[in-house]
Structure formats: structure tokens, C-alpha cells
Amino acid sequence: MSDGAGITPRASDFSAWYNEAVMRAELADYSPVRGCMVIRPNGYALWELMQRSLDDLFKASGHRNAYFPLFIPESFLRREAEHVKGFAPQTAVVTRAGGKELDEPLVIRPTSETIIYAMFAKWIQSYRDLPLLINQWANVVRWELRTRLFLRTTEFLWQEGHTAHADEADAEREARQMLGIYRRFMEEWMAMPVVTGIKTAGEKFAGALRTYSCEGLMQDNRALQAGTSHNLGQNFAKAFGVQFQTVAGDLDYVWNTSWGVSTRLVGALVMTHGDDVGIVCPPRLAPVQAVVVPIWRSDAERARVLEAATRSVALLREAGVRVEVDARDGMTPGAKYYEWEGRGVPLRLEIGPRDVSAGQAMAARRTGGKSALPLDGLAQRVVVELEAVQRGLLETARARREAHTRRGVGRDELVAMMEGEGGFAYAGFCGGAECEAAIKERTKAAVRVLPDEEFRSPSAPARCVWCGAPSSAEAMWARAY
Amino acid sequence: MSDGAGITPRASDFSAWYNEAVMRAELADYSPVRGCMVIRPNGYALWELMQRSLDDLFKASGHRNAYFPLFIPESFLRREAEHVKGFAPQTAVVTRAGGKELDEPLVIRPTSETIIYAMFAKWIQSYRDLPLLINQWANVVRWELRTRLFLRTTEFLWQEGHTAHADEADAEREARQMLGIYRRFMEEWMAMPVVTGIKTAGEKFAGALRTYSCEGLMQDNRALQAGTSHNLGQNFAKAFGVQFQTVAGDLDYVWNTSWGVSTRLVGALVMTHGDDVGIVCPPRLAPVQAVVVPIWRSDAERARVLEAATRSVALLREAGVRVEVDARDGMTPGAKYYEWEGRGVPLRLEIGPRDVSAGQAMAARRTGGKSALPLDGLAQRVVVELEAVQRGLLETARARREAHTRRGVGRDELVAMMEGEGGFAYAGFCGGAECEAAIKERTKAAVRVLPDEEFRSPSAPARCVWCGAPSSAEAMWARAY
Numbered sequence: 001m002s003d004g005a006g007i008t009p010r011a012s013d014f015s016a017w018y019n020e021a022v023m024r025a026e027l028a029d030y031s032p033v034r035g036c037m038v039i040r041p042n043g044y045a046l047w048e049l050m051q052r053s054l055d056d057l058f059k060a061s062g063h064r065n066a067y068f069p070l071f072i073p074e075s076f077l078r079r080e081a082e083h084v085k086g087f088a089p090q091t092a093v094v095t096r097a098g099g100k101e102l103d104e105p106l107v108i109r110p111t112s113e114t115i116i117y118a119m120f121a122k123w124i125q126s127y128r129d130l131p132l133l134i135n136q137w138a139n140v141v142r143w144e145l146r147t148r149l150f151l152r153t154t155e156f157l158w159q160e161g162h163t164a165h166a167d168e169a170d171a172e173r174e175a176r177q178m179l180g181i182y183r184r185f186m187e188e189w190m191a192m193p194v195v196t197g198i199k200t201a202g203e204k205f206a207g208a209l210r211t212y213s214c215e216g217l218m219q220d221n222r223a224l225q226a227g228t229s230h231n232l233g234q235n236f237a238k239a240f241g242v243q244f245q246t247v248a249g250d251l252d253y254v255w256n257t258s259w260g261v262s263t264r265l266v267g268a269l270v271m272t273h274g275d276d277v278g279i280v281c282p283p284r285l286a287p288v289q290a291v292v293v294p295i296w297r298s299d300a301e302r303a304r305v306l307e308a309a310t311r312s313v314a315l316l317r318e319a320g321v322r323v324e325v326d327a328r329d330g331m332t333p334g335a336k337y338y339e340w341e342g343r344g345v346p347l348r349l350e351i352g353p354r355d356v357s358a359g360q361a362m363a364a365r366r367t368g369g370k371s372a373l374p375l376d377g378l379a380q381r382v383v384v385e386l387e388a389v390q391r392g393l394l395e396t397a398r399a400r401r402e403a404h405t406r407r408g409v410g411r412d413e414l415v416a417m418m419e420g421e422g423g424f425a426y427a428g429f430c431g432g433a434e435c436e437a438a439i440k441e442r443t444k445a446a447v448r449v450l451p452d453e454e455f456r457s458p459s460a461p462a463r464c465v466w467c468g469a470p471s472s473a474e475a476m477w478a479r480a481y
Numbered sequence: 482m483s484d485g486a487g488i489t490p491r492a493s494d495f496s497a498w499y500n501e502a503v504m505r506a507e508l509a510d511y512s513p514v515r516g517c518m519v520i521r522p523n524g525y526a527l528w529e530l531m532q533r534s535l536d537d538l539f540k541a542s543g544h545r546n547a548y549f550p551l552f553i554p555e556s557f558l559r560r561e562a563e564h565v566k567g568f569a570p571q572t573a574v575v576t577r578a579g580g581k582e583l584d585e586p587l588v589i590r591p592t593s594e595t596i597i598y599a600m601f602a603k604w605i606q607s608y609r610d611l612p613l614l615i616n617q618w619a620n621v622v623r624w625e626l627r628t629r630l631f632l633r634t635t636e637f638l639w640q641e642g643h644t645a646h647a648d649e650a651d652a653e654r655e656a657r658q659m660l661g662i663y664r665r666f667m668e669e670w671m672a673m674p675v676v677t678g679i680k681t682a683g684e685k686f687a688g689a690l691r692t693y694s695c696e697g698l699m700q701d702n703r704a705l706q707a708g709t710s711h712n713l714g715q716n717f718a719k720a721f722g723v724q725f726q727t728v729a730g731d732l733d734y735v736w737n738t739s740w741g742v743s744t745r746l747v748g749a750l751v752m753t754h755g756d757d758v759g760i761v762c763p764p765r766l767a768p769v770q771a772v773v774v775p776i777w778r779s780d781a782e783r784a785r786v787l788e789a790a791t792r793s794v795a796l797l798r799e800a801g802v803r804v805e806v807d808a809r810d811g812m813t814p815g816a817k818y819y820e821w822e823g824r825g826v827p828l829r830l831e832i833g834p835r836d837v838s839a840g841q842a843m844a845a846r847r848t849g850g851k852s853a854l855p856l857d858g859l860a861q862r863v864v865v866e867l868e869a870v871q872r873g874l875l876e877t878a879r880a881r882r883e884a885h886t887r888r889g890v891g892r893d894e895l896v897a898m899m900e901g902e903g904g905f906a907y908a909g910f911c912g913g914a915e916c917e918a919a920i921k922e923r924t925k926a927a928v929r930v931l932p933d934e935e936f937r938s939p940s941a942p943a944r945c946v947w948c949g950a951p952s953s954a955e956a957m958w959a960r961a962y
Contacts, residue, residue: 043547095574
């Protein structure tokens, strides 16, 4: 993995490719703490741009940020029966602090429903206080046995939205709205198409009434759950006594939703767009959108191309393009190209002496293709190029997903597909937990979602792919991260 | 503390006033977890604006953000002898995770020198990798016995910069630069004047060579350490083996710096500018810089004033002013004023029917003073008003500090001052740990800093205020938070 050595091709070992692509781009590194990673500046810059975009979308839809404690008293976790069952086995627990054993151990938050709804109980008195729309950017800890950079780490960064509503309809509308915002972010910013839908009872969040999810298809044809949104019903409100006076003057429990995406999205981005050279950043989230590489042989050439490069960078910055110039001495242009390609920079602008004479820069897209752009009006042309790359990435990813989606599969086809090349398999489903478990046992594939209407097949399947009983809903299966 | 009830005046109980001002503005709330607070949306919005401004300053000076693990193996903390002595008594420790006792307990980071420099050892090979300039926004935990909202909490949010340099001069330049950036932020954004200087050996960071600090004077005449910057020398580099090949080809240890500010700054802002009505936000950091309050009696009036208010808000937003309109029904203008004053909004714009007729709005500064502003060109006038409030806050705070600063104090005066009204006391200091301890014992005041040149008295004091031996440096004493 030294300069020019290349990384493992995706086709030969996708998992090795992923790790090497992440390391090559210096997105993250292994830490001395089991299961925890370090997010390096290149990776953090990507996360910051994701955060900024999501945060704007949350605020535009009326949510406000707040911050709640890292620690959750163990007893709080126990108040919601399903919730503790789901999370207790994964918790990290502080038993000693300030040199003393604690009377009550403190759990490091694996998610913050319990501590947040305990506060909501204090803040909400009347229907006038509703809806309460809160979001938190925070670190959480879930003790994982097998970890992967970004995809599954003991500690990770995320946002968790928590809202309270006066009735079920408003909570449901909120849970659905946030799913839509996630989908929009994934498609318009990450250039990652996702299938949305509802989780089965067996796959929903511990403590939720209903869980909605965005599912992406990675290049190894495994699904990745990229974001979830939960209608929590009144479960937590009852556990934490979050009551309010209704318009009619009665006392009722609020309806809650929670929803989250995490640094896992960085891994999703890598696995959606990366190629055998390394990662590819969608322009809207690329910390460096364009790199200008001046090329020279003599000192006289150097002065000319640097002057042109510097002027171009200034104009690009002015137009809001995140651009760097790579004028390092003692390094071949080829070595520079290789480095910036590994970092996933969507556009490279080469400026040599002949380009200066011709009043142009050679633009090389990270996704392939080269063309000369006139230096005159360069910024506008670069903006157009970046938009084209952004659009192209989404189209390519969508086409790849469609190529690996099969509809109306039968039992044998489902097994063959999941044991073979993978992908998204749509089929009828009786809704039974037994069939769901049997399919998982046989194929290692789970129902990712019962897809939303726009993703469903033109005609609803009549029978369950497994037991042949009448289908209650079309389901989408895949092996998943 | 209900509507209109008012809060405890500063003069009668500053500490009660502080808590009530924070609660009234809904900046924070007590949590069910001992020593941990909840940062409510109004407080978090303030913190976000602080973060954004500081982050821009850090990035403009070449620093990049990254993220390191929350957990630190206990053995790491022990590698630097002074560091563990300073922090071990305050740590929270995870001993159980994933249902099992851990082989090695994990400390929740109280600060991240150890885990970060362990990573630096991996990343730094050569002088070409230096300087390495990293910053982290994170939560940290220090087990405190007595906590105060924002000022001292078990968990708090902060940023910690960590850098590595090839030689002492470069590290020293960095530590000094960051102190200057903090000072600039505190004065230009927070409108809080600070005295900068170096800490005595007894007051420096555990593991540092030298600690520099920004010290503000709160309205109760106690000092608040608002930000520190440390030249760590080669202490941590030696403990973690952070070596690099020098230009000459030798192997040497890097020089580190670290520097941080925290959510404590929110408390500092409250205690610098608040009055007996509540908090006062400096405009540059105010989540809401101006509130428009339309005033009406009849429905016909309502339509007219709302129309004018809405138009004004649109123009103000366009000009980049963070503005809200308060058109709530069934609430008197006075009750609205009281609420927005308690939230510290710097400017209120009242628009009644007569104002609409006169083509004006009545502008009331949170810091006092009312004047009519023409609706025509309102945005530009509001921007000017906000700048005036910002400037006025800094001037008032500076004047207050000067009024409570005494120079060349003698022994009795120092004691009387520290037992009396407090403030900043400048005097000669022999530099001896015995004198420092004796003064602290007698007056509860510590040397806050040996002030930087621009803050020192015109003529250097000749003798130590306590023992009468020759003074080695002028010192500034105060009781502190």
C-alpha cells in the first residue's frame, strides 16, 4: 500500500479493499482501544460536511439542537422492558469514579431515549409545549464483538433526534418526514440511492412501535442500513411519565419519535462509490472538490504555471469551490495524481506550460474522462463539471442497484441469489416470524424492509416466497452489514 | 421565578442570581445524573455559535479537526507521571462492558493527551510530517464534587487542540498563537476582556512545561480561567515515543502543545454581561440578535402591524440578522419583553400602529436606551445598532475590570481586598511556592497569571508582596471560580 502499489481490487476481496481504501484515503485509523477507531482529518472533514448539511435540513424543519448527559443510570435503561433487552448486553458501564465505587452504576449511552424522555417529563406540561423537536449530535457506545472501520465500532458519532407529539398522527407524520429527509440527504448529497420502508417486528428498534429505514446496496451487493426513524408510540412516555394536558383539559401521554444516522454513513459512501484506486467523494460532500496540479520542467515554466494555477485557485475559491493546489517540489505529477485519486477528489485540473499558452486547464474527472476547460470562465465550468460528477455517481449507483435487484423471486431463486452474488430480492411474504427466521437461517438474508409504495413491484405478489401462504406484504430481502 | 416575578439581584446573592439567570434563559437544566447538566436549545445555540467562530479561527490558522476515542486504557494515563497525578483522582472508569469484567479498565477521557500522542507516534516519522496541527471537539469527564451549571460539571463539552513540532521555538510560537486566538475570540466575540499571562509552576497543567491562560473578571469580582494553552515540551513525546527524523537525519522527540476552551465559556458570558433581569448576549454570539414585537389592539391594527413586522423580518434576515418575530396572541407586549429580555436578546423592535404610520420601529437595546429607527433602511440601522451593543458590552466590561483592578498593592491591602470586594490585585512576587501557598491559605486568592507585558504595571514592583524578598515577576492575584 505504499505509493503506486495499489490496493486489493474489489472483485478479489471486497472487505480487504474497503479497509485499504479507507486507510489509503487516511479517513480513519485503528486505535489502541479495542473496537474504537480514530477518525483522521480527511474522514472528519467528510463527516463535518455531512453534519452541516443534515443539520441545516433538521433546522429548516423546526428542530433544535441540545445536549444530554453521556451517562445513564442503569435503572433508567430498565424502565422500558424491550429497550433494556435490546441494549443491556452491549453496554459499557462505569462502576468507579472519583476514586470510589458508585452506588448506582452508570451506563455509557448506547442511545439516549431514556435520559432524554426523563427530561421531557420535566419540560412538557401542556399541549402548548408540543410538538417538542430536539436533536443531539453525540458519541454513543455499543460494545461490539466484531468491528469494522466506520461500519461497526464500539464508539461512534451520530445524531439522534427525539420528538414529542400530542397524538399518534403527528408522531407518525414526523417519523415519516425524517425518513424522507434522510433519503433526500442520501440521494442528493451522498449520491446513494436508498430503498425506504418499514421494518418487520423482528427487526425494529427495541422499544419502538414502528421502525422505518433507508437501505442502500453496497458494491458487494450487501445491504447497508443507512438511517432509521422510529415511531415510539407512548412506550417511553409511559415509562418516564411524560404527560401533558390536552386541549380538552385531560391528561395524556405524549407520542415520541426518534431517528438517527451515524459515522457509518462515511463507510456507506466509500462502499457505494469507491473503485479499485480508492474512495470517490461525491462533490457536495468532498472536503476537497478540485485539486489544481501545476506541471513544469524548468524554473521558467514553473513560474508561469504556478502563476496560472494560483490565479485559478483564487477564482475557484471565490466561486465557493473547495480547492487545493499541489505545488510540491520533487514529486512527479503522476505520484500526485495517484495521491489525490486515493483521497477521492472528484476533479483534477492539470496546468502545464502548453495549457497556459492555450489558455486552458486539463480537467480529469475522478470517475473517468478528461477534457480541456478554458481558463477564462474556469470557475463556472468547474461548477458544471462537479454537478455532472455528482449526478453521474447517483446514476451509476442507481443503475448498479437496479442490475442487482430481482423481483418476484421464488424460493430457490432467493436461496441461490443470497448464496451467490447477492442483491435486493423482492418477493411475497406471509408476515410470519417463522418464515422470516427460516429464511435467515437458510440464506443469512433478512427482510431489510417492507418497501414503501414507490419501490414495490407493479403487481403485488400473491404468496409468501417461503411457505406459500397468502402474502400480506411484499418484502425486500438482502444480506446486510 | 414565574412570569414577571424577577430573579434574585446580583448584589444580594450572585451565585443564586447566576443559577436563576441561566434557568430563566433556558440555557441549561439539572439532569438526574449527579454533576451532569442538560444543555437546552437556547444554551446549545449559543455554544454552536461559539464553536463555529472558534472553528473558523482554528482552521484559518492551519488546524484540522479529528476524533479520538472516548476511552483511554488506564495504563496510558500512568505513562506521564505528573499527568496521572493530576487527573487520576477525577476519573470515571469503565470496568464492565458487553456483560464482562474488562481485563484493563478504561478511563473516560478527562483530556486526551495520552490517546492522541499514542496515535501521533504512529503518524509522525519525519520532519516533513511536522508541524501536525489537530483539534478535537468532544465531551470529557472529570469527577467533580461541587458542580455549577456550565462552570464546573462532571461532563462538559470542549475543544482540545493537540499539535506536534520539530523544535521548542515552534511549539512555543504555537502555544502563544493559540492564546492570542482565544483572547481575540473572548474580546471580539464574547465582549469579555481578559488578562493573558503564564501560570506559576503550582498552577500549570499536569504534565506541561508552561501553561498560558486567559483570565476574565466576573461581576462578583472573582476571576474565571476562560482558556488555557500549554507548551508540553517533550514530556508526552518521551512517554509515548513520538520521534521523528530531523533534517540532519538524527532521531528526536517532537514538542507538543495542547489548548482548550469549554462550555464554561457560556457561564463566563452570563457572569460578564448579565444584569438583574437575566442574561445579555453579545450580538455576535446571540442566537437571536433581534426580536420584532408587533403591538395591536384591534383586528384592523393587527393586520397592519403584522404586515410591517413580517416585511421587516424578511429584510433583516436578508441582511444576515438572526431575527424572530413574536406575534403570539393573548400575551401582553410587556410579558413578551420580559421573556425576550430574560433570553438576553440584544435588540427589541416594537412596531405599533403609530409606528407603522410614522414609518418607524422603536428599537430598545437590551443594555438600555430606546430610539426610533426608520423602517426604510431598517436592516442597515439594525446592523449598526448591534455593532454598538457589541462594542458597548466590551467597554462596560473593561471599565468594570479596571475599576476593580489595583496595582502595587501591599500585604495588608491584598488581604483586605481579597477578603473584601475582590478584583484583580497586581503586586511583586518572589516566585516562591511558600509565599504562593501562604497567600492562598490566608486570602483564598491564587496567582492567576504572571501577566504578559502589556498588562504589567508601568514600573516593575521591586519586592514580593508577602516576604519582601526581591520580586522576580509581577503577579496578578484573585479569588477564582
